[in-house]
Amino acid sequence: MSKDWVRWHQEYDAQGSSLGRRLEVVRRDLRRALGTSPSEPDGTRRLISICAGDGRDVLPVIAEHDRRVRALLVELDPTLARRARETADDLGLSSVEIRTADAGDAGTYLDVRPAHILLACGVFGNVGDDDVRRTVAALPTLLVAGGIVIWTRARADDGSDPSQWVRTLFAEHGFTELSFTAPDDARFRVGMHRLAGAVRHGALSDRLFTFRASGAG
């Protein structure tokens, strides 16, 4: 049975929750990315959030800091996608597309132009290692040169920290690290990487990832 992602989002609202703290870090990093990522000559930026949930990490930040951002939020769950749409409408954001689609299917991105900022939050802990590898390897195809990725990966229950491996994957695929946030008293980790190496634009050929049935978040 697949995980109830609507329910998963409820932890955001619990006072002092780890997820709430993670949200603040992701929003902070996104504000930084909006100030430092490349943009089009007219100052606009394209942003993609894969497995976007209800969009609470992206939508309030672009509403407050840069309403010109053209955001594409890809979310499979129709309830969460509808919530994201309602939030975008409430915030008066007209340049946001909520795509109720499979973010792991390369075909979802066929008509998508490379982004200046990409969020992959709550993804790498829910898919197998091969899928993490494939997804990080594919990210340069979805980004402009100098584009910034914000990603998360939690420390495991046994104390191991797979985020360290994810950091090495980004390094191997042409990214330089801008920040890595790993509080001692929380399991979440948030990385921010800039694409420094060669850009390989062209259609993605493979499936990127499939969520495991019992995701970790």
Ligand SMILES: C[S@@+](CC[C@H](N)C(=O)[O-])C[C@H]1O[C@@H](n2cnc3c(N)ncnc32)[C@H](O)[C@@H]1O
């Ligand atoms: C751990 S949550 C993260 C949500 C959001 N990025 C955040 O950090 O708040 C994972 C999200 O991925 C969505 N999801 C799962 N499989 C997906 C897929 N193949 N394509 C798009 N979204 C997917 C779930 O519905 C859920 O909203």
